[in-house]
Amino acid sequence: MTATDEALIPPAGAGTGDAAGARVVAALSRDLDDGFAVLYEAYRGAVFSTALRLCGRWAEAEDLSAEAFLRAYRALCGYGEERIAGLRPRAWLLTILTNVWRNSVRSAVRRPPPGPIEDVADPPDPGEGVEDAAARRETGRELAALLARLSGDQRAAVVLRHVTDLPVAEIAAVLGMPEGTVKSHISRGLARLRELRGAGSPGPGEHDRQQEKGGIR
Amino acid sequence: MMRNDPAGEAPGPQAAETAGPAADLAADLAGLAADAPPGLLDRIAARRVHLPGPLPGPPAGLHAGLQVAFTDHGVAYLRAGMDEREFAAAFRARFGRPLLPAAGPPAGLVPALRTGRLGALRLDLRGLSEFEAAVLRAAAQIPRGQIRPYAWVARAAGRPRAVRAVGSALGRNPVPLLIPCHRVTRSDGTLGDYVFGAGAKERLLRAEDVDVDGVTELARRGVRLVGSDTTGIVCYPTCGDARRITPGHRRGFGDLAAAEAAGYRPCLRCRPGDPRPA
Numbered sequence: 054m055t056a057t058d059e060a061l062i063p064p065a066g067a068g069t070g071d072a073a074g075a076r077v078v079a080a081l082s083r084d085l086d087d088g089f090a091v092l093y094e095a096y097r098g099a100v101f102s103t104a105l106r107l108c109g110r111w112a113e114a115e116d117l118s119a120e121a122f123l124r125a126y127r128a129l130c131g132y133g134e135e136r137i138a139g140l141r142p143r144a145w146l147l148t149i150l151t152n153v154w155r156n157s158v159r160s161a162v163r164r165p166p167p168g169p170i171e172d173v174a175d176p177p178d179p180g181e182g183v184e185d186a187a188a189r190r191e192t193g194r195e196l197a198a199l200l201a202r203l204s205g206d207q208r209a210a211v212v213l214r215h216v217t218d219l220p221v222a223e224i225a226a227v228l229g230m231p232e233g234t235v236k237s238h239i240s241r242g243l244a245r246l247r248e249l250r251g252a253g254s255p256g257p258g259e260h261d262r263q264q265e266k267g268g269i270r
Numbered sequence: 271m272m273r274n275d276p277a278g279e280a281p282g283p284q285a286a287e288t289a290g291p292a293a294d295l296a297a298d299l300a301g302l303a304a305d306a307p308p309g310l311l312d313r314i315a316a317r318r319v320h321l322p323g324p325l326p327g328p329p330a331g332l333h334a335g336l337q338v339a340f341t342d343h344g345v346a347y348l349r350a351g352m353d354e355r356e357f358a359a360a361f362r363a364r365f366g367r368p369l370l371p372a373a374g375p376p377a378g379l380v381p382a383l384r385t386g387r388l389g390a391l392r393l394d395l396r397g398l399s400e401f402e403a404a405v406l407r408a409a410a411q412i413p414r415g416q417i418r419p420y421a422w423v424a425r426a427a428g429r430p431r432a433v434r435a436v437g438s439a440l441g442r443n444p445v446p447l448l449i450p451c452h453r454v455t456r457s458d459g460t461l462g463d464y465v466f467g468a469g470a471k472e473r474l475l476r477a478e479d480v481d482v483d484g485v486t487e488l489a490r491r492g493v494r495l496v497g498s499d500t501t502g503i504v505c506y507p508t509c510g511d512a513r514r515i516t517p518g519h520r521r522g523f524g525d526l527a528a529a530e531a532a533g534y535r536p537c538l539r540c541r542p543g544d545p546r547p548a
Contacts, residue, residue: 085362085368086358086362086368086369086370089315089368089370090315090368090370093311093314093315097305097306097310097311098303098304098305098306100306101304101305101306101307101310102302102303102304102305105302105304106302111307115307115310115313118306118310119310119313119314122314123314123366123367126314126366126367126368127366130362130366192298192301193298193301193302196298196299196302197302200302211299212299215295215296215299215300216299216300216302216303217303218300218303243295243296246295247295250295
């Protein structure tokens, strides 16, 4: 279990996959405001992507991300030097984000809960013969919509592993569950996604996927 | 329901990345990453600029310049005579929001400071209580070159008896100069306290051509309102209409009740009311 061993390396060593961690911690130790700017630059994509794929709505993802960063800053204001020095910033920040998200889900009465739904209609056909770019966007939209059909824990685990690209040990820290549970959520979530996708239209060809990877990243 | 995931063969994420159809799904999921929209940071952090202040006269401390913080909602905080570290610490303690350098001042800030009029400049008054915001909105209506008593602000803020609380709210004004709390003075003719000190308050009022000595002298004689015996209208002494009354037609009153008893009505522009001691 190299992932576990690496995750234990403090503070935020490169082995955890949080390559920016040490730089962010050093900047925060020097000055909270300048450090926040470094923190934001390093993790804005991870935080926003995670928020967007957890909640599924662009405007709501902006709200969740802004709230998480603001809470993070306010927490930092109360931390001593030692606490900041020992911080693993990416895992810490994404923990705050997932808590903000869970709270928003809990207090959201305006929309149906995004829990597992067994008898759902097939997703809409993306349409044959449209241009590659449109097809890729459609694939993304479709897959993003399928994520909403996973249970909260499965969705969080799958998003953090495959969209945010976190190692399992870090996901375990973020979600506050054992690594084994995280792995099980990931594999069951992926299986469910494949099942849902299989029930809908076929995915894009290999050529499209390569372009998508290069184009969005 | 788990037909693609037979028991005993649950693939870990590493396995998922190398297996054929699983790799397709993982790649598609990776493609769902998105960068944060450009405006997101400005919803979180405030920006700061350092400006030369318009405060006239000594002490030199006030000429160290103005530190101004603004958010996407408008100007949130303005202080004089602080260095950047002190300002950042004060802002952090009060607002709990990151403060980053700005490329330049927000549009309209410099003209607003120069003219004493806000124009289109927006203020960010989130974080103030409803009463504090009402007090500041009332103070914002006092024209340049004029002064009003604390009791006037209390009435305009809808809490006529909360004169003392008005003083506290003005003392916590996050944006002095932009909201001209220096134009609120004691009805006994003294100028009262100010965020930047009583001396700065007097200098600011004199720079706006307020006849500070004249008002003090009137108050010493018990005169708080001035009326014209040709129009029958009574004003605060610094009201533009009061200043136009020729000396032969000026009548002084201690309060509105006395003026009304003499047949005068309150000016609709400066709206004098019954003055309670501040």
